[in-house]
Amino acid sequence: MNIYDSASTALLTDLYELTMMQGYYLYGRNTDVVFDMFFRKPPFGGGYAVFAGLEPLVRALTKFRFDDEQLSYLSGLGLFKDEFLRFLSTLRFRGDLYAVEEGELVFPGEPLLRVHARMIEAQMIESILLNIINFQTLIATKTARIVEASGDRAVSEFGLRRAQGIDGALSAARAAFVGGAASTSNLLAGKIFGLPVQGTMAHSWVMTFSSEQDAFARYARLYPGHTILLVDTYDTLRQGIPAAIMVFKKLKAAGRKNFGLRLDSGDLEYLSKRARGLLDAAGLKEAKIVASNELDEYIIEELVNKGSPIDIFGVGTKLVTAYDDPALTGIYKLVARKAGKTFVPVIKLSNNPEKTTSPHIKNVMRLYDKEGSMLGDQVFLESERRSLERRAARRLPMVFYHPEYSYESLAMADYADGKVLLRPIMKNGEPVYEFPGLPVLQKRTRSNLQRLHPSFRRLLNPHVYKVSLTKKLIDTKIRMIKKYS
């Protein structure tokens, strides 16, 4: 059921990848190339994205192969020569992969992943790479925003029923955890990824018994160690909460501490304040209040700002579908190809200038101040890595150019540290990187977010984080644009 572990992700690709691959094969064009994956704007109008999906991607790449059934399907399409299909039967991904680590913050215009491979292999993995990284990065980012808005309250993901398909739910649960969610309601995700699972009762439980009181009492008898009662089946204030309070008093008398109620409709600010008042008046200060019902970061921020005494936010639809911006439009572009013994840069121009790619083999250096806060990123050519690292070691100024008005620049001198972001993840098709567990990734995300000034994390209209190409990279790009114009 872990579809990434399935034997046959090879066909999970677009037909045009295969028609191109056959062309490269038959024309002897299977040269060494380099592809970059990047995105052009942060989702949700936000200031950053949280990179996620690397481990599932690497698992998929290591298993990439065409089996007989798939080859016979391809053969039936009438587009492919037997010679090419025989070649496909032995094809594996044997390239190198460089990537940012999961939980790292990433920004528009910088490479998140870089693939060095033969043209056919690099092309073969495009669709699955984009599918996995786009979606998981999107959901990790959405969750980080929701967690940011929630302050120190816990966020539980329970979007399975509204997710976009089965894997829409599974991958979302994983990415939500990377982004900061405390738990998921999805048992299969819990099992596959080892995530904490959470959940108590639905309205149907309450409706099955002759009274709400009876439904609550029976639930508490069964689950005295964790008793969250859903109080809005009939009338929250007049029936649900009073019935819940009677049950909580008994639990408390029996020495139980982990109980509370869930509000799933009505005005959550008003009801949570009224509920808190009723609970406190009943001497139940330890009773928790869980709130759900189409929550997102904006509603949560408003509830928190208004002092709503909510302890846990349950978030479903808006989180797992990234409701207000449901696709990260990350792209995967050829940036260099081998000509003779060296790599030469290639470029994709566009009638939309912002869609023109940055050519050649690149990496990213992130600069930090002495408190560890992020200052800005330099996208550089790997060929200038040594000189850049030397500059950084000596704290020489780094020049940042405005992304559109390149005559605008500033020299950054007050940095204390520089870190290169793209690391080797696979070498000749084999993983060379040790994947940390998901709890480590969640901590890493949190720690990275703390290193980003709050103005960049603002939900609306955030400050724009500085990402600059180096002078040498800008020169390369302009030279190539002129060549084709």
Add this chain to the structure above:
Amino acid sequence: MNIYDSASTALLTDLYELTMMQGYYLYGRNTDVVFDMFFRKPPFGGGYAVFAGLEPLVRALTKFRFDDEQLSYLSGLGLFKDEFLRFLSTLRFRGDLYAVEEGELVFPGEPLLRVHARMIEAQMIESILLNIINFQTLIATKTARIVEASGDRAVSEFGLRRAQGIDGALSAARAAFVGGAASTSNLLAGKIFGLPVQGTMAHSWVMTFSSEQDAFARYARLYPGHTILLVDTYDTLRQGIPAAIMVFKKLKAAGRKNFGLRLDSGDLEYLSKRARGLLDAAGLKEAKIVASNELDEYIIEELVNKGSPIDIFGVGTKLVTAYDDPALTGIYKLVARKAGKTFVPVIKLSNNPEKTTSPHIKNVMRLYDKEGSMLGDQVFLESERRSLERRAARRLPMVFYHPEYSYESLAMADYADGKVLLRPIMKNGEPVYEFPGLPVLQKRTRSNLQRLHPSFRRLLNPHVYKVSLTKKLIDTKIRMIKKYS
């Protein structure tokens, strides 16, 4: 890789289903019940939804079982008694399922599916039922809107790289076909569901060769039977189209007919008109123009209205993610439970009155005029089915009540036919319905849409289709609301 065929969808559920199931089991509450699935508003601000996902759902239900590995996971959570886990090991879905057929149009407030089962089984299938039906219905509906906007032009789905996970792409390809898409780019979806696949080249193909001309010529040599050239890698009008025209002339001279170009950036109205002019001037009237680049139904409608000479629309992100409304918020509610020998209605009230459910065992009768156009739907109690069918046979007036202002009503007398929508699909856990193939479903969707007046199909602010509860059902609902208030 067809995840619906996987052995173990059982754990694809929310934890609270299991905690409730254990409660029903231990308290001897596993009575016969009836659940409805319905939604409260059509997606995209539209006037209808296209029902889809039934066959995948039934496949999943027939395979629903907890295996040892899953039971051992559940055991490790420390919430479940051995007795209950042993019970789960033998648990299958043995209930009855009634549903609307795929490709049928559906509207807010009417049941799309109805489950008759023991409480535990009915609860067990909630999450997967909602996940599959919500998503596929959403995407079939989105596609129907895009196809509507496209008029007689073909729509190709190519959203794999932006879909919400792997199944987000697979299920979306299936549902898009039900909704009217001519093809998918996704090879795995093509293989699993037998869909037509489509696709030619990416920018990387063009960038691999020393010139666009060379890239095009080589592609045409390899795929002369279907040659769509992507013309915007460097400069669409000055380089891409002239290079493509040279290739098309050769193809034409060789007797080929199936060729054209794809525009993937820039102003599509302007470029398609310029391209058409250049192609026609070169004597290439048969050359097709394919357009793509973040298209949705609104952009397509505008392009069509402005007479853009585009033959095929390629739609990705906005289709497979249902971008502007990425979740159908369908719900699954208990409506009746057996007390003694008969079923008694149950209701869920709410502080939001529109969230109060319609109780009891219901079905839907759709009324048509003599041209076969849809007039309105009566949601009725199964107990009044005979009398309703007799009324319909004698063309006696049917009363429609306004959904909110029930003192407003109209008597519909001019109908010519009435059809009951929910049919038996599973009996005692076994399918009793023959699933038509996807091409039949696509035709059915098209035919159903033709039976719906265009004012209901308008993209923006459509006419509201009439769905009324019968008098008897309204009386039942009001009686129950009063009982709990």
